[in-house]
Amino acid sequence: MNVKKSDENYVTIGGVKLERTAVLAPMASVADHAFRMMCRKFGAAAVTSEMVSAKGICYGDKKSAELLTVTEEERPMSVQLFGSEPDFMARAAQEAAKYKPDLIDINCGCPVAKVVSTGAGSALMKDPELIGRIVRSIRNATDIPVTVKIRRGWSLDTENAVEAAKAAEQNGACAIAIHARTKDQLYSGSADLDTIARVKKAVGSIPVIGNGDIDSAQAAARMYELTGCDLVMVGRAACGRPWIFRQIKHYFLTGEILPEPALEDKLAIMAEHIELLVKDKGEYIGMKEARKHTAWYLKGMKNAAEYRRICGTLSTLEDFYSLIKQVKNDN
Ligand SMILES: Cc1cc2nc3c(=O)[nH]c(=O)nc-3n(C[C@H](O)[C@H](O)[C@H](O)COP(=O)(O)O)c2cc1C
Structure with missing residues (x-):
């Protein structure tokens, strides 16, 4: 190509x-x-x-x-x-x-x-x-x-x-x-x-x-x-x-193909995104909207089906940080 x-x-x-x-x-x-x-x-x-x-x-x-x-x-x-x-x-x-x-x-x-x-x-x-x-x-x-x-x-x-x-x-x-x-x-x-x-x-x-x-x-x-x-x-x-x-x-x-970011980096990018979303829209609306974005970020990872379920319940930034902890522990 x-x-x-x-x-x-x-x-x-x-x-x-x-x-x-x-x-x-x-x-x-x-x-x-x-x-x-x-x-x-x-x-x-x-x-x-x-x-x-x-x-x-x-x-x-x-x-x-x-x-x-x-x-x-x-x-x-x-x-x-x-x-x-x-x-x-x-x-x-x-x-x-x-x-x-x-x-x-x-x-x-x-x-x-x-x-x-x-x-x-x-x-x-x-x-x-x-x-x-x-x-x-x-x-x-x-x-x-x-x-x-x-x-x-x-x-x-x-x-x-x-x-x-x-x-x-x-x-x-x-x-x-x-x-x-x-x-x-x-x-x-x-x-x-x-x-x-x-x-x-x-x-x-x-x-x-x-x-x-x-x-x-x-x-x-x-x-x-x-x-x-x-x-x-x-x-x-x-x-x-x-x-x-x-x-x-x-x-x-x-002409080089960059690999996907490492897990730690992906999680840091996701956190930056969701923190900005919450800053823009407040925690209540921001975390509702974060549900789909977080599920996308975690797609394809080990235990992704379980993470998707958890993403669907996120309501606070604290919930979000515990999910990140869980993903780090699992991988
Ligand atoms: C969730 C979602 C929302 C979209 N909203 C719009 C929109 O507001 N205006 C628009 O022109 N296209 C919209 N599209 C179409 C996209 O701009 C794009 O044309 C389509 O997804 C095909 O490109 P892709 O294969 O890279 O996703 C939307 C697509 C998706 C998946």
């Missing part, structure tokens, strides 16, 4: 210069400030907020506004909006711009019924012309560069990623990210690299970000090589493994 050459080490998206390694995918209920900080610390080239409802923002919902917060340490950071009406999306983008994100991303991929039933998320794949109008309306409303995250299509029968990407490009998007599965596929099967290659060929003037199933440095290199994409995006594989970004960067720089 070829490792990228040094003259290909950066890509510019809407004037924002990014390392050509891997960016963190937007993930609702996962990619909050604490998780994004961990990913940036390990070298994610950029991070994205959880998706935020355009209507929620326009109607002054407090939770939606909180999701828009961008801290300096997280930059470059994008905030992702979901919605289906160009006017609302433009007003939401103006509100979002007050938080000074580096980029604003439009969600055209979410398959969740609550979102799709309003015409937003992956339902937009049924109407590329509307995607174009939304991009245009946001472009006209703010100076923040706009990106679009699409899927392969709504279904295999109506596959139209190229058309959707072109509509976004023609209306002023500055990059296209593509999760190469259809809405109907949800997360089943594997992402279709050929779709990413076709989108890259069709969209000449702006970068294309490939996404789907990257779970190692070699998989990232493979996506670059087989699709010709400008950047890659990692989602699920960063859950409980934020160091994947360091592994990807290291591989591209040196």
